[in-house]
Amino acid sequence: MARLTALSMAVLLHSVLGVSYYYYFRESPGSAAPLLGAWLFSACVVALLQAIRIFPSALPAADHGRFRHYRGNNNQAASSWAALLLETGICCLVLDVTLTKLWHRIESLCQCAIVGVLQALAVEEQTFLACEYWSLALTTGLIGACLLWLTLWATALPRKLHCGLLDCRRSLHRHCSSLIFGPLEPGTPIPTQVQESAQSFAN
Structure with a gap:
């Protein structure tokens, strides 16, 4: 299981502070999808990451006896901090890659389908933009909620x-x-x- 500290730091850096290529990519024109679906999908990825063991939490007993004389307390503290920072970086990278490569494709497909339907209706520009925004928010939010429910059910969180x-x-x-x-x-x-x-x- 990924450490809760590393996962919390990754969520703080990626989703709260916005240190992510995905959020920088969203500022480009043409991406009008709300953040609700992205947040729900990020919760799916976080639920999967908490169920994955990135690094082993403890060595076996034989390895403890073998390396007991070669590792001091300072080395153990340094390795634990290095593992914590590495796990945080891996969690941030997984969140960024899944949002950029997977969730952005889902948003683009939903937006293309909604724009095609609204263009066939031939509505005004303001009505077009409002309907596009709320339809995209409803569609991506529903997809994100379904994915989150399936992830929570699969991981038994x-x-x-x-x-x-x-x-x-x-x-x-x-x-x-x-x-x-x-x-x-x-x-x-x-x-x-x-x-x-x-x-x-x-x-």
Whole structure:
């Protein structure tokens, strides 16, 4: 899984600050597509990137034993920062390439189809521009929303977030219980929710 820090930095640089060739390319005349579809497609790419492991998070145990004497704390910190910057650059590059090469083609196809339909209707210029803008916004937004839904379904991201929130809640409850009632003795099993409900029913 790509590091959340690197992915957050890539989203900040690319989508928020606009450090991207795609946004520079959009300023050229002829690209009248709204940004809603591009943002939804960027969310699709971000959802895919969070499910991909760009670099291994940890070495195997044998490799740890082999390289333990050759790597110090400074080297580990430097390599982690280098990996973080490299992952951020890779995420920015993937976002830029997919938006420029793939999403821009989708926008162009939608715009060509909408302009062809509106030219056949022979409407006024102001009405033509307004209909083109809102039709393109609706079409690209719908395509981006469908792609985002398919990506979330394929990567099971909502379920992962739900499980992560449950794990955080359990760990927080465990830490609060240890602070209030003291730490558990070694070897004492932690009662599960099923065991607690069975004990309360027996009592």
